[in-house]
Amino acid sequence: MSVTTGPHRPSRVRVSTVMGRVVIALIPAVAVHTWVFGTGVLVQMALAVGWAYLFEGVMLWARGRALGPFISDHSAALAGVLLALCLPPLAPWYVGATGMLFAIVVAKHLYGGLGQNLFNPAMVGFAVVIIAFPESLTHWVTPRSVDGAVPDMITVLRAIFTGHLPSGMAWDALSQATPLDQIRQGLAAGQTLTEIGQDPMFGGLGSAGWEWIALAYGLGGLYLLKTQTITWHVPGAVVLATVILSLPGWLIDPDQFRSPLQQLMSGALVMAAFFIATDPVTGSATPKGKVVFGIGVALITLAIRAWGGYPDGVAFAVLLMNLCVPLIDAYTRPTIFGHGSARSASSAAKRTERP
Amino acid sequence: MSMGLGVVVLVAMVAIIVGLLAWLGQRFQANDTTLADEIDALLPQTQCAQCGYPGCRPYAEAIAQGEAAINQCPPGGQAGVDALAHLLGVESLPLNEDHGEHKPPMVAVIDEDRCIGCTLCINACPVDAILGAQKQMHTVIADECTGCELCLAPCPVDCIDLIPAPRPSIRPRPTTDPSIPIRVAGA
Amino acid sequence: MNAAPAPFPGGRTLAHHKAAPLAQPIVPAPRPRALNLPLHGYAGEPEPDLEARLQVQPGQRVVAGELLLAHQDDAHPALHAPLAGVFTGLHRCAAPTDPWAAAQHLQIEVATDAEPVQPPDDAPADLDLTGVSATDVIEALKRCGVVGLGGARFPTAEKVRHGQGAVETLIINGVGCEPYIACDEALMYARPRAIILGARLLARALAARRIVIALEDPVADAHGSLVTRLNDDLQALGPVDVEIDVVQVPERYPQGAERQLIQTLTGQAIPHHQLPQSFGLLVSNVATAASAFDATIHQRPLTHRVVTVTGPAMAQPMNVYAPIGSAVADLIELAGGRPDDNARWVLGGPLSGQPIHNLAASIDKGSLCVLGLPEESSSARQSPLPCINCGFCVSVCPAQLLPQQLFKLAQHGQHTEAQALGMMDCIECGLCAEVCPSHLPLVDAYRHSKDWLRAQQRDERAQQRAKRRFDARQARIEKQQSADQARRQARAERLQSQAAAQSEIEAALARARAKKTGPHSPTESGKTGKTGESGDKGNGGDPAT
Numbered sequence A: 001m002s003v004t005t006g007p008h009r010p011s012r013v014r015v016s017t018v019m020g021r022v023v024i025a026l027i028p029a030v031a032v033h034t035w036v037f038g039t040g041v042l043v044q045m046a047l048a049v050g051w052a053y054l055f056e057g058v059m060l061w062a063r064g065r066a067l068g069p070f071i072s073d074h075s076a077a078l079a080g081v082l083l084a085l086c087l088p089p090l091a092p093w094y095v096g097a098t099g100m101l102f103a104i105v106v107a108k109h110l111y112g113g114l115g116q117n118l119f120n121p122a123m124v125g126f127a128v129v130i131i132a133f134p135e136s137l138t139h140w141v142t143p144r145s146v147d148g149a150v151p152d153m154i155t156v157l158r159a160i161f162t163g164h165l166p167s168g169m170a171w172d173a174l175s176q177a178t179p180l181d182q183i184r185q186g187l188a189a190g191q192t193l194t195e196i197g198q199d200p201m202f203g204g205l206g207s208a209g210w211e212w213i214a215l216a217y218g219l220g221g222l223y224l225l226k227t228q229t230i231t232w233h234v235p236g237a238v239v240l241a242t243v244i245l246s247l248p249g250w251l252i253d254p255d256q257f258r259s260p261l262q263q264l265m266s267g268a269l270v271m272a273a274f275f276i277a278t279d280p281v282t283g284s285a286t287p288k289g290k291v292v293f294g295i296g297v298a299l300i301t302l303a304i305r306a307w308g309g310y311p312d313g314v315a316f317a318v319l320l321m322n323l324c325v326p327l328i329d330a331y332t333r334p335t336i337f338g339h340g341s342a343r344s345a346s347s348a349a350k351r352t353e354r355p
Numbered sequence B: 001m002s003m004g005l006g007v008v009v010l011v012a013m014v015a016i017i018v019g020l021l022a023w024l025g026q027r028f029q030a031n032d033t034t035l036a037d038e039i040d041a042l043l044p045q046t047q048c049a050q051c052g053y054p055g056c057r058p059y060a061e062a063i064a065q066g067e068a069a070i071n072q073c074p075p076g077g078q079a080g081v082d083a084l085a086h087l088l089g090v091e092s093l094p095l096n097e098d099h100g101e102h103k104p105p106m107v108a109v110i111d112e113d114r115c116i117g118c119t120l121c122i123n124a125c126p127v128d129a130i131l132g133a134q135k136q137m138h139t140v141i142a143d144e145c146t147g148c149e150l151c152l153a154p155c156p157v158d159c160i161d162l163i164p165a166p167r168p169s170i171r172p173r174p175t176t177d178p179s180i181p182i183r184v185a186g187a
Numbered sequence C: 001m002n003a004a005p006a007p008f009p010g011g012r013t014l015a016h017h018k019a020a021p022l023a024q025p026i027v028p029a030p031r032p033r034a035l036n037l038p039l040h041g042y043a044g045e046p047e048p049d050l051e052a053r054l055q056v057q058p059g060q061r062v063v064a065g066e067l068l069l070a071h072q073d074d075a076h077p078a079l080h081a082p083l084a085g086v087f088t089g090l091h092r093c094a095a096p097t098d099p100w101a102a103a104q105h106l107q108i109e110v111a112t113d114a115e116p117v118q119p120p121d122d123a124p125a126d127l128d129l130t131g132v133s134a135t136d137v138i139e140a141l142k143r144c145g146v147v148g149l150g151g152a153r154f155p156t157a158e159k160v161r162h163g164q165g166a167v168e169t170l171i172i173n174g175v176g177c178e179p180y181i182a183c184d185e186a187l188m189y190a191r192p193r194a195i196i197l198g199a200r201l202l203a204r205a206l207a208a209r210r211i212v213i214a215l216e217d218p219v220a221d222a223h224g225s226l227v228t229r230l231n232d233d234l235q236a237l238g239p240v241d242v243e244i245d246v247v248q249v250p251e252r253y254p255q256g257a258e259r260q261l262i263q264t265l266t267g268q269a270i271p272h273h274q275l276p277q278s279f280g281l282l283v284s285n286v287a288t289a290a291s292a293f294d295a296t297i298h299q300r301p302l303t304h305r306v307v308t309v310t311g312p313a314m315a316q317p318m319n320v321y322a323p324i325g326s327a328v329a330d331l332i333e334l335a336g337g338r339p340d341d342n343a344r345w346v347l348g349g350p351l352s353g354q355p356i357h358n359l360a361a362s363i364d365k366g367s368l369c370v371l372g373l374p375e376e377s378s379s380a381r382q383s384p385l386p387c388i389n390c391g392f393c394v395s396v397c398p399a400q401l402l403p404q405q406l407f408k409l410a411q412h413g414q415h416t417e418a419q420a421l422g423m424m425d426c427i428e429c430g431l432c433a434e435v436c437p438s439h440l441p442l443v444d445a446y447r448h449s450k451d452w453l454r455a456q457q458r459d460e461r462a463q464q465r466a467k468r469r470f471d472a473r474q475a476r477i478e479k480q481q482s483a484d485q486a487r488r489q490a491r492a493e494r495l496q497s498q499a500a501a502q503s504e505i506e507a508a509l510a511r512a513r514a515k516k517t518g519p520h521s522p523t524e525s526g527k528t529g530k531t532g533e534s535g536d537k538g539n540g541g542d543p544a545t
């Protein structure tokens, strides 16, 4: 007779189920992303996921871990998908490879592998490439909704694997700065937001193309909330804090300060709210801590957008908040049942009275 | 001018930090327990005198005075030595086997048929764990006995034995090695 | 009062799996060959003073219901022979769930002609309880060895005695919130009037004013509503001196845990260091109430209990009326399970139950359920992964702990730190392990940690006692030494003057003479006692040593 310890009847939900749900929730965003920026997104994604599994396998082997249970948890794939979604669709292949190297090998496995990492792997990877290849990261494809076309497959493959465009094409014709970049440069040049906002790249909700991607992320996020894969705390805190923090400035001077809607709809804020800052491993464990974490991410992102050297600050915001998690957790422990302030004995007895 | 301001700010900051540290230091100062008390609290209170002192308290005082090494208490074992080293902020030492070996907790039992009621063990017991009067059968109060063995030698008829003290069982820590399903021994 | 005012935090609604065992009435267990009655007290410590409390000799014939072990104090209730047979003595064998601790068992060789005991009938509708006093109830509870049948096994007589006068509302707990466990529901279907009358007797012993019978009513659709049945029986039993309510609580695990139930019924979270009595409340299980009735009215000792034997590994899940001391394997066979199957056998429910290590081991008064889960539906084949901090466990924990942090600390042996994070507040409900996507053995780690902490606390208490006793002895010896010293000094001073020395010698001589000249008079001995220092010393030294 074999005797095993509990749980006797464990959850049918496995780690791979959780990761799988997140990937499913990303489908709308990936679809919109592809529509807006072309098939480059899918190529980047395939490459990143491939690197992810490769590095994961190598590291598991090097650390003497069981390959089967760990590789099938698909957490590496998720990191690959998330990083690919942050990269410009035409970025050379080595950008994604470097990002995944740092994400999986350094951020994940050197910290002890699944569940042990301090920093969000995808964001570590992104932070590394943004510092290492600042040039490549500015070549964002012009969204379909602005110039009505996206690069074809040949262009995509050539750009990614050789780093050059087919002859007769120029980067300038294909790509443009992101709206966030445009705003930063415009403001630095002394323009007002109203002037900058004349450009068609700002679309209807503050950022052409990007706004639809943000909405698609939101849709996927709702699926995660519905399946109880994430709780409302982090996304709620990020979105609300963004709105509350950007509202006063915008009301006072809409020429200098962006509207809350534009803040949300441009860049990676909604993605971060539902998919990055909700990463359980590197986030806060307590409900209150999650709210603090979300507020922190929004605050730092807005600060970097306003005053920092990079157009979008989501990655750095998440990494900085990762750093604070032990502190946040220590101060936001829930009150243990029966350790709160007690009501008087008589009132307890009264509650059982017939109404 | 601006340099003067910088100096003032710097001095003020240093003053504030020093003040804060001094205040914190005071706040977290240990209350009136002495070092010997703190050492005594870490000793196993077996009172067996194997350390060369007539009980844990005297040994604690000797350590506090710097007269005794921290590795002389066998009942405390290596864990005890480590705890003392941690408290005193010194490098830990291996347990000095000259004073005896570390043994699991024991408890004395008196074979009541053979006991002649000589009261010699009562005199020897450091924690008054033996009940009895002259010419009467003696018994050990198992809950109070520390297993110090001091009553064994004086007994003229060798009727005292040490048996392993009954310990509440501690269910084992489950393993979580992912490559093998969790199983516990003892099936 | 039909809706819950404020639900407890955490928790989860689970499929109840109770319809199958409740489809048939309670089945009496057939005559076993032998019974092994486990002897482990309420707190799991060994029973004290076994020899003195044992009422029978090895080899002696016993009749059904005969007293085997006398009631002692708070934690040690009486134990009776469930069936007629021969008492063969004390045996040390493994407890079902804990191979590391062998427990003492009283063994009874059951007589071949012993009749299996049938589950008792329900109480008649016209029973009159007047004339039964509080003392009668408490004495009956003591005599019949009634203990908490919800699993805790705390002696009911003691619980009632502690709550007397302080308790306004008695809560009768029929909330069998854990999946598969259907023994409480079975009893409520079979003996509603006995439960109501037992509750009234307990309320009388407590001088409580109200009774609240709380239940979930999980199979109302299939087998009829328990709430309706209990209310009908309340009507049938007529007006009474206490107010009685039947309250249906939402199905949510672990609703039946004492503090969680109180939270749901009253909105009050009982502080961790206090008992419900401090808030005028006392919770007792339905089966305990029925036993209180049997004990007080029929003088029937607690020798049997209803055990749910169920799970996918049983061909025919059922509720068994089993004698205490029945072997788990016999119960499994009775329900159509095969003990040699490679199944996961659990004592208790799927969440809070413990794996059974030895199927020959026997049930005690607190055993609710024997569960068989075939390996496919259990976790054996699914290996655990590291914690991913997903927080699923945090959101279900009814104690509002951070299970993932407790787990890490427990696994790293940092039990003291775990204690600071509330390890001892964990009620071992098992929900965190149930929802964990990494399938971590969370509760097993907590059990290890809690055992460690309890042992540590025990050792600390023992150390403190030893220190106190050593200090007291030291003080006594010192005092005596300084007294001796003072005496010696005084004597030395006196001897210094020659005259004193002379008189001393004379006194000694006189004493010797007095002894020789026959029986001494009291006056003389009194005088010599005063003057003769040496004699005094000899007398004083002896008793002190």
Ligand code: SF4
Pocket (backbone or CB within 6 Å): B043, B044, B045, B046, B047, B048, B049, B050, B051, B052, B053, B054, B055, B056, B057, B059, B072, B073, B074, B075, B076
């Ligand atoms: S050796 Fe014995 S007397 Fe000395 S400190 Fe250790 S336990 Fe106490």
Ligand code: SF4
Pocket (backbone or CB within 6 Å): B107, B108, B124, B125, B126, B127, B128, B129, B130, B140, B144, B145, B146, B147, B148, B149, B150, B151, B152
């Ligand atoms: S009974 Fe013996 S072994 Fe126990 S404490 Fe006293 S002297 Fe030591």
Ligand code: SF4
Pocket (backbone or CB within 6 Å): C386, C387, C388, C389, C390, C391, C392, C393, C394, C403, C404, C407, C432, C435, C436, C437, C438, C439, C440, C442
């Ligand atoms: S449910 Fe499991 S994996 Fe998730 S936080 Fe809790 S212990 Fe960790």
Ligand code: SF4
Pocket (backbone or CB within 6 Å): C393, C396, C397, C398, C399, C400, C401, C403, C425, C426, C427, C428, C429, C430, C431, C432, C433, C442, C443, C446
């Ligand atoms: S077993 Fe303990 S930690 Fe886990 S959910 Fe239940 S009370 Fe919380």
